[in-house]
Amino acid sequence: MALNFLSTFPPPAEGVRQQQLDTEAVIDGQVLGNGTLYIAESRLSxxxxxxxxxxxEYPSIGLHAVSRDVSVYPREHLYVMVNAKLGEKAQESNMMEDENGGGDYDDDDDDEPITEIRFVPSDRSALExxxxxxxxCQALHPDPDDEDSDDDFEGDEYDVEAHDGMEVDVAPAVAGQFDDADVDH
Structure with missing residues (x-):
């Protein structure tokens, strides 16, 4: 994985709701090391x-959850799914699509690239x-394509058990987001 998207910038100074020191970042299985997670009103850094x-930016985050199932990942963590592929290869791929007739691009949700990020705090009691x-913070940035997202769920927390056995506390889903999902009963 190309990690050329990493850069230097000052930490957020305004609207920080949570600052978590000594938090390991893992992107698509690659450990970046320990650092500080800033959950600010404007961005997650x-x-x-x-x-x-x-x-x-919050609109790029499709899902966030607390994962406690150590059979899926060895430590409890904050799981974040980004609706884009982070890194140089993804950016190059998007540039090629634009150059090679972007009009034929199919905006199908099934083909949308994602990046999985795990934030593992040294103090797991900080997960909640x-x-x-x-x-x-995500509620401050509703999906402009979803007219119902302003009124849905009011930031409540839900315990769910995913089909793969991973138990997570999941952020409110967007209405209709999982209409085509396969569910085992």
Whole structure:
């Protein structure tokens, strides 16, 4: 995985709802190391000790959850799914699509690339506060394509058991988001 999207920037100074020191970032299975996670009203940011890191806008975050199932990942963590592929290869791929007749691009949700990020705090008791801060901040950035998202769920937390056995506390889903999902009963 190309991690050329990492850059240096100052930590957020305004609207920080949660600052979690000593938090490991893992992107698509690749450990970036320990740093500080900033859950701010405007963005979600992570910076290591040298000031290198990444920052995400909330509309790009499709899902966030607290994962406690150590059979899926060895430590409890805040799971974040980004509706894009982070890194240089994804950016190059998008540029090629535009150059090669972007008009034929099919905007099918099934083909949308994703990136999985796990934020593993050294203090696992902080997970609930991290999740709550994420819910609050994400609610400040409703999906403009969903007319119902302003009124749905009011930041409540839900315990769900996914079909693969992973138990998570999930952020409110967007109405209709999982209409085509396969569910085992």
């Amino acid at each position: 992570w910076l290591d000790g040298s000031g290198m890191g990444f920052s995400l 506060a991290m999740f709550s801060a994420m819910c609050e």
